[in-house]
Amino acid sequence: MTAGVGAQLAHWGVRRRSTAAAALLILLVVAVAGAVLVEVLNRTAVGAAHDQALTRQSEILRDLGVPWEPRTAGGTAWETAVYTPAGLQELMLRLGRPGVVVQLQNADGQVVAASPAALPDAVLSPPALEPGRSFDSAEAFDGPLPSTDAFVYVSHGMYINDEPLTLTVAVPMGLQQGTIRTVTLFLLVGGPVLALLGAALMWLLVGRSLAPVRRITGQVRRIGTANLGERVDVPPTRDEVAELAGTMNGMLDRLQASDRAQRRFVADASHELRSPLATLTTTIEVAAADRSGTIWPETAPVLRSQSRRMGRLVEDLLTLAKIDDAGLRLRTADTDLDEVVREEIARMRPASRHELRIHVEPVRIRGDGSRLQQVLRNLLSNAERHAASWIAVSLRAEGEDAVVTVDNDGSRIAPEDRERVFERFVRLDDSRARDTGGSGLGLAISREIVVAHGGTITAGEDAHGNCRFEVRLPCGADGAEDRAALSTL
Template sequence: MRRRMRSVRARATLAATLVVAVALVAAGAAVLLALRSSLIDQADTEADSVARNAASALSNGFAYNDLDLPDGDENPVEVLDRKGRPVAVGEDVEGMSLSASASDRLNSVANDDAGDTDEGVADEEDPLGAGDIADETWYGEGTATVEGEKDDYRFAGVDVVTKGGVPLTVYAGAPLSGEKDAVGTALTAMLIGLPLLLVTVGGMTYLVTRRALRPVEGIRAEMAAITASEDLSRRVPEPATHDEIARLARTTNETLAALETSVERQRAFVADASHELRSPIASLRTQLEVGAAHPELLDVEGAVEDTVRLQRLAADLLLLARLDAGERPADARFDLAELVGEETAQRSGDRIAASVTAEPVEVAGSRRQLARVLGNLLDNAQRHTRSSVAVTVRRAGKQAVVEVGDDGAGVPPAERERIFERFVRLDEARTRDEGGAGLGLAIARDVAVRHGGSLTVRETPTGGALFELRLPAV
């Protein structure tokens, strides 16, 4: 169990770390791309401004030598004619190498005397006139050599026609060293910070998970102690929280309480059954021993009665065992009024007769078990009545109702639930000859409940006991 708990903590830590790692890598990549795009836009704006300043001077008639071009370290500038030959170069600029797309554009312009370009800087429909500057700007990357050092730049190209009608192209660059430094710094910070952050997230997740699972370890340890001691009265600790673990602890304690009740009930059942079986067996043994020694004194009738009582008690115990084991009732359909009539007719001998008022109503279930319920109710009523027993069968909505009433002493309100417990006999029915073993009503209620019904007792108008059996009607 400890290894499993550690495994849970490890899996939770690993999962959290992986999720955070993926999220941080994705976020870092997005930040780097956004940063690079922003810095390139700034470089484009800077290069475009320098190129247009030079183009503006050329369109206003400045000579090549009179152009005020910026220092090559900051913004290298080169002015090319239609043949691609430089006619003006910025200070300290030793050479500029444009990207492949820029070279293709330059070649296309050189071969087109009308001044059109593949980028649409000056097209056929709107050619540039003398002193005009193209509205559009071409952007690209390349390298420039300044004072013997080669570096990467972002270039902007602008077409211009001088006042003398000479078409030129001005290329101005903005350095990408700042962009590289910024992206490199951000990437270095991420590479350093990401592992530290992942270690922090993993550690915090492990500690939090460990603390969250600590009550589970307490529950496990207590359950192990309960199993070892077989003491079902013990309970697991309940955290003072309202989370899933607290609910687990409460449910575990409820399960332990139910198990304790079941075990105690089983122990009491075994003890009571042993006690009830001992009396008829002892009586039967005594009679048989006396009969063996003195055959003329053998009480055959008493031996038969003890044997019958023992047989009935064994049958009751067997039925209760099957009910406790969860035996499902059969799914047969039959007329409950007819079954009541049959059970009443079987008890019309020397006992007090029962009057039956019944209307046909069908129920589903075990005919044998429900016959046992009706028989127990009729036996109980005839045992305690003074003069008569009344049985009624009727339909009440979606339920079939059987009422068995007598005119005896009735059941005190405080005892109306207790009489359905096993091996319970009220004071006036303590003798085994009169009260039986105290299993009949317990069996009757168990069978009724397992058929989806109920069995209750209340008082008749004459003060006797009225047992009401309710079952789902078909």
């Protein structure tokens, strides 16, 4: 049952839940405050009546004669004896007080005399007391009074003309109880009315507060892929709603940038794939049209070259897609970076057209050897395409970092392009043929790998003004492991 109610409340909007909570809170406050108020009024009324009864009792006893004399025959110091020539009813006429009821009971509990203030239908039944004993109804009071004709009274047992009687002085509580019932009725009726008024006020206030949120929701709902440039209105209130609108606009900015990047990526990838595909298609058609087969030796190298180019491009695209989807996953282990550098140089040396200058120091880091090898391959391939006569590769330890530099004597990268060169599909030399150039993805992939290792890769110049790419990787095992773990999340 509780789970069902919770599920139903979960479907209520903020406005309904806030209104219901306000109404319940008002009812709870009124109920608690009303109960406390009624209890305080009840006890205050009883306390005042009790004080009045004690005062009247003291006055009556003084009128009966002071000092009280204890009964001589078998009496005790606590037994009060009074002697009067007047009859009991005449005595009550003399002892009567306004606002109180005075009566005498015999040992059987029967009323033998009462003051004129006693109501004909008043039911006052105090216990019959032995002489010298007293009874106070306020001490026995606990909770609300039983009825409208209830009394607060004090009784005292005494001898009057040697007859054991009980003198009772009572204060009627009808008026006080009527007032308390009126207050209780007002609380019972006024509580729900206050709850309804509070709920209505909360409904209006929450509605006005949520109006900007509904407007933002409507604006965001109308924004689609065709109009990502639109933004929601930010109210000038500088409150949570304004913060929400600003956050939504920030999210839309990121979505728009991501959409642009995705569209540019798809367009660039399509363009890059179109060129080798067109070359392959044309070459195959030419070879197929040659019945003699003499042209095949000339077309085979072209087919192999374009196939390898497409394979590298597809592999780079898959790598970037994995990075964008779930982050780069590294297989971290202790790696001798100098061996990685030497292996890549050995692979490149037979096919290189340039002089290779190598300076490698032993350096061990914590990283993914195959991924770092991919970084070196991309940097060396880039240097091979742009170098004029030589390529220099250096590895050294510098403080807590391993530093790899790849220099060449080719064209330098302008300062304004040194950051842009690491973006996807960016090639600074637009005049050269695409067949001899790279895909524009190698440096972007290299940066992702280096950043995943907690390092940096930058483009710049050496001391002599030659083109340089520098990679810095942390040698500390703890730092590399922590950063690699973060990159896989």
